[in-house]
Amino acid sequence: MILRTIKLTLFLLTFSSAVNAQQKKVEAPAPVFPLPTEEQMQWHEMETNAFVHFTTNTFTGLEWGYGDEKESIFNPTALDTRQWAKILKETGFKTLILTTKHHDGFCLWPSKYTEHSIKNSPYKNGKSDLVKETAEAAKKYGLKFGVYLSPWDRNHPEYGKPAYLDYYRNQLSELFSNYGPVFEMWFDGANGGDGYYGGSREIRKINAVSYYDWPKTLDIVRKIQPNVIFFSDAGPGVRWVGNERGIAGETNWNTISTDTLHAGKPGISDILNSGSADGDKWVPAEVDVSIRPGWFYHANEDVKVKSAEQLFEIYLSSVGRGSTLLLNIPPDQRGLFHEKDIESLKGYKKILDTEFALNIAKKARVKTSSIRSDAAIYAGKMITDGKKDTYWTTDDDLKTGSFEIDLGKTAPVKYIVLQEYIKLGQRVKDFTVDIWKDGAWQKVAAASTIGYKRILRIDPVMTSRIRININDSKACPLISNAEIY
Numbered sequence: 001m002i003l004r005t006i007k008l009t010l011f012l013l014t015f016s017s018a019v020n021a022q023q024k025k026v027e028a029p030a031p032v033f034p035l036p037t038e039e040q041m042q043w044h045e046m047e048t049n050a051f052v053h054f055t056t057n058t059f060t061g062l063e064w065g066y067g068d069e070k071e072s073i074f075n076p077t078a079l080d081t082r083q084w085a086k087i088l089k090e091t092g093f094k095t096l097i098l099t100t101k102h103h104d105g106f107c108l109w110p111s112k113y114t115e116h117s118i119k120n121s122p123y124k125n126g127k128s129d130l131v132k133e134t135a136e137a138a139k140k141y142g143l144k145f146g147v148y149l150s151p152w153d154r155n156h157p158e159y160g161k162p163a164y165l166d167y168y169r170n171q172l173s174e175l176f177s178n179y180g181p182v183f184e185m186w187f188d189g190a191n192g193g194d195g196y197y198g199g200s201r202e203i204r205k206i207n208a209v210s211y212y213d214w215p216k217t218l219d220i221v222r223k224i225q226p227n228v229i230f231f232s233d234a235g236p237g238v239r240w241v242g243n244e245r246g247i248a249g250e251t252n253w254n255t256i257s258t259d260t261l262h263a264g265k266p267g268i269s270d271i272l273n274s275g276s277a278d279g280d281k282w283v284p285a286e287v288d289v290s291i292r293p294g295w296f297y298h299a300n301e302d303v304k305v306k307s308a309e310q311l312f313e314i315y316l317s318s319v320g321r322g323s324t325l326l327l328n329i330p331p332d333q334r335g336l337f338h339e340k341d342i343e344s345l346k347g348y349k350k351i352l353d354t355e356f357a358l359n360i361a362k363k364a365r366v367k368t369s370s371i372r373s374d375a376a377i378y379a380g381k382m383i384t385d386g387k388k389d390t391y392w393t394t395d396d397d398l399k400t401g402s403f404e405i406d407l408g409k410t411a412p413v414k415y416i417v418l419q420e421y422i423k424l425g426q427r428v429k430d431f432t433v434d435i436w437k438d439g440a441w442q443k444v445a446a447a448s449t450i451g452y453k454r455i456l457r458i459d460p461v462m463t464s465r466i467r468i469n470i471n472d473s474k475a476c477p478l479i480s481n482a483e484i485y
């Protein structure tokens with residue numbers, strides 16, 4: 001008996017060290033460049049972010065203030081940044097990006113470089129600092145904080161001249177030094193045109209490429225906060241998605257060649273929308289869209305607030321296509337999110353929670369066309385283990401492959417959620433989805449890219465098996481997750 005136990009132990013030891021040795025030998029696939037940075041990976045994982053547009057426009061009814069608005073008009077009656085943060089937290093948002101200064105130049109913090117700010121407004125007798133209050137509220141509710149500082153300033157007398165650049169950079173230094181960590185900086189593409197400009201009331205055009213000397217301007221920020229993600233039309237951290245309707249490309253590459261992008265280039269919006277398979281930089285698309293027709297609150301748009309259902313469709317066409325959503329909710333003249341907006345946000349969260357209530361693929365059996373060197377660490381079960389750092393993959397020479405999720409019983413299916421292991425590059429170019437029905441495979445969906453996340457909605461169907469066929473990929477596919485609802 002003792003001898004048998006020793007023999008068995010020896011056998012198990014030898015067996016497991018053989019498996020370990022085999023697994024050690026099986027190297028991970030080589031990366032497909034370019035790759036996301038650590039900060040970009042965190043940004044992908046945020047999925048839903050919120051924008052808050054608030055300034056004198058909220059009180060004048062304008063979308064783009066001219067720059068001659070009196071500070072005295074900024075006077076919210078019941079402002080509460082904690083209300084914003086609480087609702088955002090409850091409805092699933094991970095961050096809050098505040099317009100600290102829009103094109104009209106009015107600053108929501110008492111900047112020491114201008115008089116055109118909250119300090120000369122009647123609100124709290126000029127003693128408020130809304131950037132501080134918002135950053136604190138975000139922190140209290142566990143949201144990351146981001147800032148928007150419009151490069152175009154229709155109030156500033158020096159706009160268009162070298163002196164304005166110092167002003168703009170000084171303000172960036174204020175914002176990045178005094179309000180804690182800022183995860184994202186939003187540089188708006190709207191630039192130059194007519195404005196007040198300290199009383200000149202004229203048109204000022206600038207060369208958007210050279211005027212701001214972006215490399216130097218970004219370095220100033222990076223020196224203060226090295227981990228910040230920069231949004232602009234063309235990055236470098238994240239890019240514009242090419243529209244303000246909430247729609248990422250059906251084909252959505254996180255890669256793009258930014259040096260070929262410039263404002264006014266024919267077809268630029270389409271390029272930004274889909275990215276390029278052969279792009280030489282990782283600059284994923286962020287989907288900015290407002291819950292209302294405008295970016296700022298206007299009472300006459302209370303009847304045009306997007307419904308919960310419309311917000312859910314936007315979720316599917318942004319997060320569901322591998323982007324992150326940046327949804328704008330503009331506070332009203334009280335300084336609160338309006339009841340209509342709150343109703344839509346809560347309804348949207350309810351739809352999300354209902355539609356994605358139960359992942360029926362959790363721990364399901366997964367059969368694959370092949371496994372990289374037959375190593376257990378790359379097997380099909382890595383797809384349903386719920387861990388983001390494990391994945392199924394094949395040998396290097398394969399650019400196609402398939403995996404089948406066996407639910408073990410027939411169940412209704414409406415959504416297929418897929419994720420690539422993008423830390424080693426985005427790869428999949430073409431895939432289809434089949435379901436097992438009436439003794440045969442039937443195709444229910446066809447798409448191109450997966451990227452960080454792809455959600456496919458199909459006509460609801462009863463099935464017990466779902467097969468994903470990867471028909472083309474830049475290199476061997478790496479699938480880290482699949483969920484079925």
Ligand code: FUL
Pocket residue numbers: 063188189190288295
């Ligand atoms: C645009 C701006 O002109 C809008 O007012 C808004 O801030 C939006 C997010 O970006 O370019």
